[in-house]
Amino acid sequence: xxxxxxxxxxxxxxxxxxxxxxxxxxxxxxxxxxxxxxxxxxxxxxxxxxxxxxxxxxxxxxxxxxxxxxxxxxxxxxxxxxxxxxxxxxxxxxxxxxxxxxxxxxxxxxxxxxxxxxxxxxxxxxxxxxxxxxxxxxxxxxxxxxxxxxxxxxxxxxxxxxxxxxxxxxxxxxxxxxxxxxxxxxxxxxxxxxxxxxxxxxxxxxxxxxxxxxxxxxxxxxxxxxxxxxxxxxxxxxxxxxxxxxxxxxxxxxxxxxxxxxxxxxxxxxxxxxxxxxxxxxxxxxxx
Numbered sequence: 462x463x464x465x466x467x468x469x470x471x472x473x474x475x476x477x478x479x480x481x482x483x484x485x486x487x488x489x490x491x492x493x494x495x496x497x498x499x500x501x502x503x504x505x506x507x508x509x510x511x512x513x514x515x516x517x518x519x520x521x522x523x524x525x526x527x528x529x530x531x532x533x534x535x536x537x538x539x540x541x542x543x544x545x546x547x548x549x550x551x552x553x554x555x556x557x558x559x560x561x562x563x564x565x566x567x568x569x570x571x572x573x574x575x576x577x578x579x580x581x582x583x584x585x586x587x588x589x590x591x592x593x594x595x596x597x598x599x600x601x602x603x604x605x606x607x608x609x610x611x612x613x614x615x616x617x618x619x620x621x622x623x624x625x626x627x628x629x630x631x632x633x634x635x636x637x638x639x640x641x642x643x644x645x646x647x648x649x650x651x652x653x654x655x656x657x658x659x660x661x662x663x664x665x666x667x668x669x670x671x672x673x674x675x676x677x678x679x680x681x682x683x684x685x686x687x688x689x690x691x692x693x694x695x696x697x698x699x700x701x702x703x704x705x706x707x708x709x710x711x712x713x714x715x716x717x718x719x720x721x722x723x724x725x726x727x728x729x730x731x732x733x734x735x736x737x738x739x740x741x742x743x744x745x746x747x748x749x
Contacts, residue, residue, distance in 0.1 A: 486504070486505070486506035486508070486510060486527055486548065486550040486551075486553045486555065487504065487505045487506060487548070487555050488502055488503065488504045488505070488512070488546070488548045488555055488557070489502070489503045489504075489505075490502040490546045490557050490559060491559065492557070492558065492559060492560065493559070493560045493561075493562060494538065494559065494560075494561055494562075495561075495562055495563075495564055495565075496538065496539050496540065496541050496561050496562065496563055496564055496595060496597050496599050497535060497536050497538070497539050497564060497595075497596065497597050498535065499532070499533060499534055499535045499537070500532075500533050500538075501530045501531060501532045501533065502530065502531050502533075502546065502548075503529075503530040504525055504527050504528060504529060504530070504531070504548065505527065505528060506527035506528060506550065507527050507528060508526075508527050508550055508551070509524065509525070509526060509527070509550065510524075510525050510526075510527050510548055510549060510550035511523070511524055511525065511548070511549050511550075512525055512531055512546065512547070512548050513545075513546070513547040513549070514538070514544050514545070514546050514547075514559065515544060515545050515547070516538075516540065516542050516543065516544030516545070516559075516561065517540050517541075517542035517543075517544075518540045518542075519538060519539075519540050519544075521533070521537060521538070525548075527550060538561050539597035539599075540561065540597065540599065541561050541562060541563045541597075541599040541600075542560075542561055543558060543559070543560055543561075544558070544559040544560075544561060545557075545558060545559075546558070546559050563594075563595045563597075563599035563600065563601045563602065563603075564595035564596060564597070564599070564601070565595075565601070565603060566595065566596075566650065567593045567594070567595065567601060567605060567649045567650050567652045568594060568595050568596035568652060569593075569594040569595075569596075569598070569652065570591050570592070570593055570594075570647055570648075570649050570652050570653065570654045571591065571592040571593075571594065571654070572589065572590075572591050572647045572654035572655075572656060573589065573590045573591075574587065574588070574589045574645045574656035574658060575587075575588050575589075576658070577656075577657070577658060577659060578658070578659040578661060579636050579658070579659075579660065579661070580636065580660070580661055580662065580663040580664075580688075581636055581637060581638055581639065581640055581660050581661070581662060581663050581688065581690050581692060582635070582636060582637075582638050582663060582688075582689070582690050583635065583636045583663075584635050585633040585634070585635060586634075586635060586636040587611060587633065587634045587635070587636055587643075587645065587658055588631065588632070588633050589609055589631060589632050589633075589634070589645060589647060589656075590629065590630070590631040591607055591625070591629065591630050591631070591647045591649070591654070592628055592629050593605055593607075593625055593628055593629075593630075593649050594628075600627075600628035601625070601628055602627050602628050604624050604625055604626065605624065605625045605630075605649055605650070606622060606623075606624055606625075606649070607622070607623045607624065607625060607630040607647060607648070607649050608620065608621075608622055608647070608648045608649075609621045609622070609623065609632045609634070609645070609646070609647055609648075610644075610645070610646045610648070611634045611637070611643055611644070611645050611646075611658070612643065612644050612646075613637040613639055613641055613642075613643045613644075613660065614641065615639040615641065616637040616638055616639045619634050619635065619637075621634065625649075636658070636660055637660055638690040639660065639690065639692065640660050640661055640662050640692045641659075641660055642657050642658070642659055642660070643657070643658040643659075643660055644656075644657065645657070645658050661695070662687070662688045662690075662692035662693060662694050662695060663688035663689060663690065663692070664688060664689075664694075664738070664739060664740075664741050665686045665687070665688060665694050665698070665700075665738045665739070665741045666687065666688050666689035666741070667687070667689075668683065668686060668700075668736055668737070668738055668741055668742070668743030668744070669683065669684045669736075669743055669744050670682060670683045670684070670702070670734075670736045670743055670744060670746070671684075672734060672746050672748065674728055675725060675728075676728075677727065677728055678725045678726060678727060678728050679725065679726050679727070679728045679734070679748065680723065680725055681702050681723065681724050681725070681726060681734065681736070682721060682722070682723040683700060683717075683721050683722045683723070683736065683743070684721070685720040685721055686698065686700070686717055686720060686721065686722070686738070693720050694717060694720070694738075695717070696716065696717045696718055696719065696720065697716050697717060698716065698717045698738060699714050699715070699716055699717075699738065699739075700714070700715050700716075700717060700722035700736060700737070700738045701713070701714050701715075701736070701737050701738065702715065702722075702724050702726060702734065702735075702736050703734065703735045703736070703737070704726050704727070704729070704732050704733070704734050705732065705733045705734075705735075706727075706729040706731065706732040706733070707729070707731070711726060711727070713726060728748065729748065730748065730749060731747075731748070731749070732747075732748045733745065733746070733747050733748075734746045734747075734748060
């Protein structure tokens with residue numbers, strides 16, 4: 462009986478020692494780290510173990526001698542999100558959560574500008590949206606100031622400021638008054654991105670024609686056709702001449718050439734002649 466008791470006592474003592482050893486395997490890990498930053502995890506206990514770090518798009522594994530620290534170099538964890546850290550040693554497991562946050566300094570700006578081509582002088586005609594990322598392509602969710610600039614060599618620059626919300630910011634601006642290529646820039650800190658927005662002339666404005674006799678016909682000609690900002694309307698724009706005489710109507714559609722439209726129509730005394738381009742009406746001539 463004595464020997465059995467001694468054996469049982471020895472077995473229990475061994476189990477207790479193993480349990481105590483297993484229980485002593487633990488780790489001290491950070492709860493938060495900035496993406497790309499170096500960090501370390503300290504452990505306690507004796508023996509060998511393995512540390513697993515599991516998260517969005519990344520899994521890291523490190524062997525560790527318990528009682529020592531494990532260092533993770535800069536760039537080891539670069540995807541923002543919530544990670545699970547697990548220390549295993551034999552049948553013992555210890556775990557904790559780690560939050561990897563985006564870096565505060567912007568390194569990349571994704572800039573969308575719409576449309577790429579539009580008429581001049583349109584209120585809120587140009588839209589711009591930005592998404593701000595760190596050096597590891599994580600969306601920076603902390604608020605950041607964004608500066609938008611829309612400029613044209615012949616027009617004053619427009620400037621607006623916005624603040625990102627959940628990593629994004631947007632703005633609207635008027636298209637400038639002069640035709641040409643506008644430069645649309647978004648800047649966050651020292652990082653900027655530029656787009657080109659083509660400005661084209663608007664609808665004709667102040668359409669005016671003259672008439673002069675040419676035998677049995679009238680020579681009708683417009684003045685150089687421009688929009689309301691003074692930009693030349695492009696060649697090919699259709700101008701419609703209409704002649705009303707004695708209850709009948711004649712029309713002629715003429716494309717602009719070198720900025721003007723010209724046509725010949727019958728010279729009926731008492732005829733009324735009008736000119737238009739799209740929905741824009743020009744002057745009227747009553748021929749006598």
